[in-house]
Amino acid sequence: MAAQRVAEDVARGTKQTARVRVAVRLRPYMHMQDQKGEGACVRRLDTKTLEIINWRNATETLQYQFDVFHGEETTQQEVFLSSVKPILPHLLKGQNASVFAYGPTGAGKTHTMLGSQEQPGVIPRAVRGVFNLVKAKERELEGWDYSIGMSYLEIYNEKVLDLLSPSAQDLPIRENKDRNILIPGLTHTPLSSFSNFHSHFIPASLNRTTASTKLNQRSSRSHAILLIKVVRTQRNPPHRQQIGKLYLVDLAGSEDNRRTGNKGIRLKESGAINLSLFTLSKVVDSLNAGGGGRVPYRDSKLTRLLQDSLGGSSHSVMITNIAPEYTYYFETFTALNFAAKSKQIVNKPFIRETVTVPSVQVKRSREEQEAGRSGEP
Ligand code: ADP
Numbered sequence: 010m011a012a013q014r015v016a017e018d019v020a021r022g023t024k025q026t027a028r029v030r031v032a033v034r035l036r037p038y039m040h041m042q043d044q045k046g047e048g049a050c051v052r053r054l055d056t057k058t059l060e061i062i063n064w065r066n067a068t069e070t071l072q073y074q075f076d077v078f079h080g081e082e083t084t085q086q087e088v089f090l091s092s093v094k095p096i097l098p099h100l101l102k103g104q105n106a107s108v109f110a111y112g113p114t115g116a117g118k119t120h121t122m123l124g125s126q127e128q129p130g131v132i133p134r135a136v137r138g139v140f141n142l143v144k145a146k147e148r149e150l151e152g153w154d155y156s157i158g159m160s161y162l163e164i165y166n167e168k169v170l171d172l173l174s175p176s177a178q179d180l181p182i183r184e185n186k187d188r189n190i191l192i193p194g195l196t197h198t199p200l201s202s203f204s205n206f207h208s209h210f211i212p213a214s215l216n217r218t219t220a221s222t223k224l225n226q227r228s229s230r231s232h233a234i235l236l237i238k239v240v241r242t243q244r245n246p247p248h249r250q251q252i253g254k255l256y257l258v259d260l261a262g263s264e265d266n267r268r269t270g271n272k273g274i275r276l277k278e279s280g281a282i283n284l285s286l287f288t289l290s291k292v293v294d295s296l297n298a299g300g301g302g303r304v305p306y307r308d309s310k311l312t313r314l315l316q317d318s319l320g321g322s323s324h325s326v327m328i329t330n331i332a333p334e335y336t337y338y339f340e341t342f343t344a345l346n347f348a349a350k351s352k353q354i355v356n357k358p359f360i361r362e363t364v365t366v367p368s369v370q371v372k373r374s375r376e377e378q379e380a381g382r383s384g385e386p
């Protein structure tokens with residue numbers, strides 16, 4: 010059995026050509042997160058590189074390089090255009106894609122994925138984008154009919170829960186003979202338009218947030234996964250059908266809850282979060298290393314679920330969110346080591362100045378933060 014599984018994984022390994030693109034997004038500096046008034050410990054150098062102070066040696070700075078680095082002035086639109094929009098057309102050809110936001114609680118994952126009414130994030134922009142692509146295809150009259158649908162689920166404590174049918178119990182994850190991952194029993198809601206999506210998704214995501222304040226910030230300890238499915242069917246015989254899946258994932262906080270001393274969290278819960286994020290990091294590393302070695306998808310529910318949408322012929326982006334304040338230093342450092350393509354130690358002290366953002370913009374983004382500070386959107 011084990012041997013057979015290894016053989017399958019090796020066979021699968023030969024097809025694994027797709028890398029996971031890694032983008033890093035630095036959120037603006039927030040006074041309220043910096044009670045000692047120490048300023049920022051991270052700053053942008055260019056579109057791929059940032060530098061962070063080296064706490065072990067103040068005469069050194071660490072420089073990290075990624076596929077893309079989004080500095081604190083980057084808008085929601087720019088993040089969408091650079092990291093997400095280019096992958097959407099693949100869904101209409103029956104290929105899968107995934108976008109996930111990684112990083113410690115408070116660094117901007119939900120802002121990036123969901124955003125607010127004034128600054129909508131990746132999720133509303135991507136769904137609108139899929140509807141627009143489908144409309145354009147239908148105008149081309151190339152003989153295919155398209156339908157769009159959604160599912161919305163949460164992985165909490167290694168349990169798969171349906172957010173569109175909250176009474177449901179832990180759902181199983183299965184793989185069919187074509188290697189597609191399925192969740193029998195998961196609600197699938199057909200969508201007729203973007204506003205139709207909005208009316209299903211917003212109440213469900215608000216449900217999740219309201220529950221979270223009662224249940225001790227559960228939303229920062231679970232992975233919220235929105236699935237948008239595009240099915241295209243040939244109008245004439247043989248009526249071929251192709252399915253493209255897009256996963257949009259707001260991951261649990263990457264902070265080590267045991268180290269940060271969050272007493273409200275039972276050991277089992279922090280173990281489950283750490284297991285799935287740790288496995289995700291191993292999967293991303295192993296895909297990006299190439300070479301076709303075994304990819305440990307089966308080691309956690311999260312990676313098992315994303316298996317057919319990570320690697321292989323799919324298109325994936327991980328947006329690592331980080332915060333600039335010293336309070337976050339260790340979490341930032343850990344997240345960067347996971348996300349970086351390369352790291353360099355530079356022999357000069359960290360420069361304490363804000364060079365990337367003109368003061369007017371800093372002021373405005375702070376005001377926006379104050380306006381939107383009412384907790385998790
Ligand atoms: P997370 O989901 O990672 O815990 P949030 O998305 O809730 O973090 O962000 C924490 C706070 O910072 C929120 O008030 C959010 O509005 C704000 N924020 C995060 N990223 C940005 C950004 N790029 N621009 C402005 N405000 C941001």
Ligand code: MG
Pocket residue numbers: 118119120228229385
């Ligand atoms: Mg959040």
